[in-house]
Amino acid sequence: MPYTYSTDDQLDRSTNTWMAVGVGLLILMAAVFPLYRLYEPSARADSREAQAASLAAEGATVWEFNCASCHGDTGEGGSGPSLNAKQFLQTATDAQTRTLAAVGVPGTRMSAFSLDFGGPLTSEQIKSVAAHIRSWEDDAPDLPNWREGKP
Numbered sequence: 001m002p003y004t005y006s007t008d009d010q011l012d013r014s015t016n017t018w019m020a021v022g023v024g025l026l027i028l029m030a031a032v033f034p035l036y037r038l039y040e041p042s043a044r045a046d047s048r049e050a051q052a053a054s055l056a057a058e059g060a061t062v063w064e065f066n067c068a069s070c071h072g073d074t075g076e077g078g079s080g081p082s083l084n085a086k087q088f089l090q091t092a093t094d095a096q097t098r099t100l101a102a103v104g105v106p107g108t109r110m111s112a113f114s115l116d117f118g119g120p121l122t123s124e125q126i127k128s129v130a131a132h133i134r135s136w137e138d139d140a141p142d143l144p145n146w147r148e149g150k151p
């Protein structure tokens with residue numbers, strides 16, 4: 001004798017409802033990915049910008065205590081070159097600035113600042129001071145004699 005299932009309308013309805021909810025959730029989850037991809041590139045750019053800004057802010061302190069005495073408070077120059085000059089900022093890359101600060105210029109008053117070369121700064125501090133110097137680029141003055149600093 002075949003087994004006969006008893007039907008339960010309430011259970012049927014409840015099952016259908018939950019299946020519909022499941023499909024809805026699935027569609028929602030699938031939709032989140034393209035939305036995320038749409039949003040993600042700008043989130044990345046924003047965080048890169050924020051990172052550069054906080055690095056430059058950190059570098060401001062490093063600058064004040066290690067560089068300002070020769071290069072001026074805002075890079076305008078002194079006994080050392082004017083590093084806020086267009087002529088410097090448009091030709092030097094951050095990597096070059098970091099190397100110059102780390103290694104110094106032998107035979108001049110520009111000493112090595114990296115711990116690796118007997119100076120006082122960590123590589124993170126060197127990175128931050130280069131970012132600080134870079135932050136002057138937007139309104140860098142035109143100073144053809146930037147290498148001479150300022151009297």
Ligand code: HEC
Nearest residue numbers: 066067069070079080081097100101105108109110113129
């Ligand atoms: C005691 C003075 C003094 C201090 C302090 C000093 N500098 Fe210099 N810096 C100089 C002089 C002088 C030169 C030029 C060297 C030369 O004749 O090429 C120079 C050159 C440079 C240059 C190379 C410019 C170029 O392209 O020729 C960079 C970059 C620089 N300094 C960055 C820094 C940073 C960053 C700091 C702080 C961490 C710093 N300096 C601290 C005196 C100083």
